[in-house]
Structures are given as C-alpha cells and as structure tokens.
Amino acid sequence: MQQCAKEDGGRMREIYVAGGCFWGVEELMRSVPGVVSATAGYANGFSSAAPSYAEVCSGRTGFAExxxxxxxxxxxxxxxxxxLFFRAIDPADGGGQGNDRGTQYRPGIYFTDEESAAVVRGVAEVERRRSAGFVVEVLPLRNFFPAEEMHQRFLERHPGGYCHIRRELFAEARGMRVDPGRYERPGDAELSRVLAPEVFSVTQEGATDLPWMHPYAEESGRGIYVDAVTGEPLFSSAAKYASACGWPTFSEALDPQVVVFREDRSYGMRRTEVRSRAGDSHLGHVFSEDRESPSGVRFCVNGSALRFVPYAEMEAAGYGDLMDMV
Incomplete structure (x- = not known):
C-alpha cells in the first residue's frame, strides 16, 4: 500500500503523478533539486493487492503507472x-501518452492531504485554461504499490531506453531557477479589480500594445522583467536587445520553464503565442530566424504584460537569488 512521507521527522511531503510510461516520469522528477526520491509504481487500481507489471499492462486492473x-x-x-509534470504530458490525451496507449498510461495527479489537494487543483485550473479537452485525473490517492525492481531508476541504468518525454526537459528540470509556488495567480474577480485596464486587456484578453507606445520598448536599464499579474520572473535585461519591431524583445527567457507556448491562428496567421507559466498571462509571441536577435529567437512581448524591477531593487523586492542572471 501507499507510504507516508516520514523522512526527516515528517518534514518531507509526497505527491503521486501518472503521465504515461513511468520510466521517464520517474527520471524527470528525480532531476529536480529538492526531490528526495521517486519510486515507480501502480496507483488507484481496483485491487487491494499488489499487481504485477503484466497484470497492469492488461488494462483490466484500473491501475495507472x-x-x-x-x-x-x-x-x-x-x-x-x-x-513541470504538465510540461511532460499532453493533458488532452486520456488514452495514454506518446506511444503508450491504454488506461494504465492515463495522466493523473493523486494527493494524500488537503493542503496538497489545494495546490494541485490550483495548478490544474491554470493548465485547464490553456488546454482544450483537459482530461487529467485530479483525485485523492486510493492505493499505491511500488513496481518491480527492474522498473526502478530504469533510465539511469539504461540511458538510451525508451522515453516519451523530450530529453531537453530533464536538463531544464535540473537547472530550474524560478519556483512558481511563490507566484500564485489571483482569481478573475480580483484581477479585474486590481489590474490597470491596459494590463487586464493584454494579459487576460489577448490584446496587443501599439508599437513604440510602451516605454519598455526602449528601456535599457539593468534588471529583470516580471509578469505584471503574478510577479513571476520572466526575462533578464541581459537578454533584451534593440529591435525595429516596436515592442520589448528578448533573445531568451530567464528560465525556460517560466514561459508556455501555444499555437495561435488568429487574424489568419499561424504564430506561436507566449504565455506566463504561473499566471497564464498573454505575453506576446515568439519568432525564429530573427536576424536582429543574438540567438535567432525573438520573444516579442507586450510591455503592458511586464513589470520592470531595476537591479538595485531586486534584492529588496525578493529577487536577490536571480541577480547573477542580470
């Protein structure tokens, strides 16, 4: 059955995530600094007895990897x-993930206490807003049994083994600098009350600033640009460059995890929209093969979606741990 996270006098916490083949999910979670352990297993099945891998693969046990x-x-x-879990899965695919098909590969998050439930539901609601056909299970943990030893740390022992998760995500997890837990999105009613009309229009309704009308288009000071809604750090002045487009432009995000990409076919065009991770704010669009950009990538961002924090104010504002990135 499931275990309780009693390590270190009960300080440790636990969560259970199902996202296709557990080999990749286990390796991804173990990559995160602060994760103490990750154990592959089977959860929320019909039986009170531990199933075998073969039984789970039959699709008749109700268990999910x-x-x-x-x-x-x-x-x-x-x-x-x-x-991070949501970056590794397709939240609209209830029939499996990647090449793995069947109910045993369905996506889900299973919690063991109400504090965790509140966090999981909050994040799931943000992800639901930007995912048509959201089908991820968000449920209490009913049961959990560790998988056979051959499945534990599988990718560590077989680096070339099958994995449906893009390998770049493992490196992003290891190098995570910004923790979204510090930047919760307020409710819709509060946002409509506290945000300036132009900020609300851009971040919540997908509007666009007029070119050259926002002062951040020509801002050259040292510091970071954060989500105007949540304060989550998004871009460093070190990645900002002068562009003829008329909007603030950056060659890269401060941390790859802080931005989310979505296909945008509005106005008869096919573009890639950029949204903030924790706040789901509309930021702008990202383009490739930009000759002005040092990296060839242009994050074209609405100034109204940002708030600039000068370098001299970063520590007092709670961003001191990111001063080395400016």
Missing part, C-alpha cells in the same frame, strides 16, 4: 513539480 515523489518543500514547491 504512477511515480511517488517525495520532496523537500523547503527546496522546491509542490506547484513547481506539478507545473
């Missing part, structure tokens, strides 16, 4: 783990 994640909340938040 699941990873038990034990983490130190002093080093990484549950929100960070859940947002």
């Amino acid at each position: 699941t990873v038990r994640v034990v983490y130190d909340p002093g080093r990484v938040s549950l929100a960070a783990l859940v947002f």
Whole structure:
C-alpha cells in the first residue's frame, strides 16, 4: 500500500503523478533539486493487492503507472513539480501518452492531504485554461504499490531506453531557477479589480500594445522583467536587445520553464503565442530566424504584460537569488 512521507521527522511531503510510461516520469522528477526520491509504481487500481507489471499492462486492473515523489518543500514547491509534470504530458490525451496507449498510461495527479489537494487543483485550473479537452485525473490517492525492481531508476541504468518525454526537459528540470509556488495567480474577480485596464486587456484578453507606445520598448536599464499579474520572473535585461519591431524583445527567457507556448491562428496567421507559466498571462509571441536577435529567437512581448524591477531593487523586492542572471 501507499507510504507516508516520514523522512526527516515528517518534514518531507509526497505527491503521486501518472503521465504515461513511468520510466521517464520517474527520471524527470528525480532531476529536480529538492526531490528526495521517486519510486515507480501502480496507483488507484481496483485491487487491494499488489499487481504485477503484466497484470497492469492488461488494462483490466484500473491501475495507472504512477511515480511517488517525495520532496523537500523547503527546496522546491509542490506547484513547481506539478507545473513541470504538465510540461511532460499532453493533458488532452486520456488514452495514454506518446506511444503508450491504454488506461494504465492515463495522466493523473493523486494527493494524500488537503493542503496538497489545494495546490494541485490550483495548478490544474491554470493548465485547464490553456488546454482544450483537459482530461487529467485530479483525485485523492486510493492505493499505491511500488513496481518491480527492474522498473526502478530504469533510465539511469539504461540511458538510451525508451522515453516519451523530450530529453531537453530533464536538463531544464535540473537547472530550474524560478519556483512558481511563490507566484500564485489571483482569481478573475480580483484581477479585474486590481489590474490597470491596459494590463487586464493584454494579459487576460489577448490584446496587443501599439508599437513604440510602451516605454519598455526602449528601456535599457539593468534588471529583470516580471509578469505584471503574478510577479513571476520572466526575462533578464541581459537578454533584451534593440529591435525595429516596436515592442520589448528578448533573445531568451530567464528560465525556460517560466514561459508556455501555444499555437495561435488568429487574424489568419499561424504564430506561436507566449504565455506566463504561473499566471497564464498573454505575453506576446515568439519568432525564429530573427536576424536582429543574438540567438535567432525573438520573444516579442507586450510591455503592458511586464513589470520592470531595476537591479538595485531586486534584492529588496525578493529577487536577490536571480541577480547573477542580470
């Protein structure tokens, strides 16, 4: 049956995530600084007895291939783990993930306490807003059994083994600098009350600033640009460059995890929209093969979606840990 996270005098917490083949999910979660352990197993099935891998693969047990994640909340938040999980799955695919098909590969997040439930539901609601056909299970944990030893740390022992998760995500997880748990999105009613009309129009309704009308288009000071809605750090002045487009432009995000990409076919065009991770704010669009950009990538961002924090104010504003990136 399931275990309780009692490590270190009960300080450790746990969450259970199912996202296709557990080999990749286990390796991804173990990559995160602050994760103490990740155990491949089977969760939320019909039986009170431990199933075998073959039985789970039959699709008749109700179990999902699941990873038990034990983490130190002093080093990484549950929100960070859940947002990372969503980057690894297709939340609209209830029939499996990647090449793995069947109910045993369905996506789900299973919690063991109400505090965790509130965080998971909050993140899931943000993800639901930007995913048509959201089908991820968000449920209490009913049962969990560790998988056979051959499935534990599989990709560590077989680096070239099958994995449906893009390999770049493992590196992003290891190098995560911004924890979204510190930047919760307020409710819709509060946003409509506290945001300036132009900020609300851009971030919540997808509007676009007029070119050259926002002062950030020509801002050259040292510092970071954060989500105007949540304060989540998004871009560094070190990645800002002068562009003829008329909007603030950046060659890269401060942390690859802080931005989310979505296909945009509005106005008869086919573009890639950029949204903030924790706040789901509309930021702008990203383009490739930009001759002005040092990286060839142009994040074309609405100034109204940002708030600039000068370098001299970063520590007092709570961003001191990012001063080396400016």
